[in-house]
Amino acid sequence: MNMLDVSDIWTLIIVIIFILSFILNFTDIPQRIQLWRFASYVRRKLIQVDDIESDVRRRLVNYLGSLGIKTPREIVDNFVNNYFLIEPVNIEPTDIIRRLAHLIRVRDTNIKSYIDYCMPGLTKVDKHNLIVALEIAAVITIVNKVLKHYFKTGLESNNWVLLMQLALEMPRILKIINAYSKALDAFFLGTPIGDAAGPLLVKYLVGGTEPKYIAEDTVYFDGVMLNNRRVYAIKAEGPGATVGRIGEAVEKLVEKLGGNVARIITVDAALKLESEVTGEVAEGVGAAIGDIGPEKISIERVAVKYGIPLDAVVIKMSQEEAINTMTKEVYDGVLKALDKVKNIITSRVREGESVIVVGVGNTVGVL
Template sequence: VNSLNLIYKVIRHYLIMAKKLNSVILLYQLQFIVPQLVKISEAYSKAVNTFVRGIPVGDSLGPLVASYLFMKADKKWNPSRDTIAGELDFEGRKIIVVKAEGPMATVGRPGEAVSNVIEEYKGKVSRIITIDAALKLEGEKTGSIAEGTGVAMGDPGPEKISIERVAVKYNIPIDAVIVKMSMEEAITEMRKEIYQSASKALELVKKIILERTKAGDIVVVVGVGNTVGVAQ
């Protein structure tokens, strides 16, 4: 609703400014961006019904991957509000999985949670792996996976920097695994291609753990995104 209201205010702004300045150029600018705004508005309109029904969306990809690991966790706790962590063993490594607590529609506080978890383990964490959905460019395939470094998180605010700060404090490398999708696919019902890519992303996470850590290490895996419809 807030996003739709913002689009309305942007259009109103251009119309009023064009009238005040008697500028047809501003109207041309509005005409050029209206098709994109219509597409965005339709996506947000569809998303409302999806969230009301509690159906997983494309952005639930990160929590979905994390939930696969949670199935084997023998210890679970809440390191921060609306966020849950679980501990499990994998090939001699101790894995700490973090995700928003589902199946309610929330992104939780992953930054605060990761910071608290790492402090709880006295900074003895060998690696942080983040998994999130990412916007694709036109022409790219939905569900394609990319790997990089740094925190995979769209949040420009406190959550992302909380992870970066604790990583710098204890000199912990960060890996990013992303699954590509359009904006509409990110906020509406999860497509088959995105669901199928979750297991592939999980295999990539396991590969990173095996190749870049050793037995006895502690690894934090973070499933970033809205966990609507995805439990743990």
């Protein structure tokens, strides 16, 4: 083959650039290629999500089998495909919180009835741990369904932007799904999770004081004295996995004390920003509680009714740390938060006054 001379080469390059420019600017070929690339990537990630979902169900079925349940697969399938909650009407906001609280409680009661019906004789601790484990399986199933919905919609409508967004979000979503999958072990074993930081702090504060019932799955501690200040403490009833009804409990306790409370201090786990360190403790104002509304508003309303200052102490952690077995860093954070709470009590509450400390979070593994 004869070698091309320099002018021929430049002509060839210019022609190639022209053709490429035409293809890039006036055809859908680049978008088609991107669509194909993103779809292929998302498809691979969806296979991983499918594997995680199957693995979670398999572990859950085995766990139910170990509890002596005869039809574990049916119980799991029935749970994950049901028990949705339709949010109340929000264009008429009057009493929306009461309606939402009512719906949440009805759902909780239905789930507990389902567990009692399918698995009679379970201990309260096993029942609570199992409910959370089933909720985890349900969450992973729902996320998987939603991801597949967007993937198929994107493919059907050749919407490469939708597939690109999905592809870019997939690593983060997979990370969260993996965290949920790992969290299952914590609930099977009954170890405290990161979110148990609040209840654990209360346990350290009250020591061996006997708990008293105050609201469903919620207890309070009375008679704890700290430098001549009377400390009342509230947490969910452990060691089963439950968050209790903290707001209702605070409301009842404040009313019971006739509003004679100098401060309410809420302690909770908080999601850290990427630049923050796990176990970092921060203090602020307000109700540190991560519920969707009813419990938090109960605390705020009763505090406003009696003019009680609300302090918030949070222990920072990642989402993965919040739902998995408590790490040493979070545990160290709890000890630091305990010092901070004691400091708030001694510096802002006068001798002879009362204070309520609320340990918000899932009390799994903490009595």
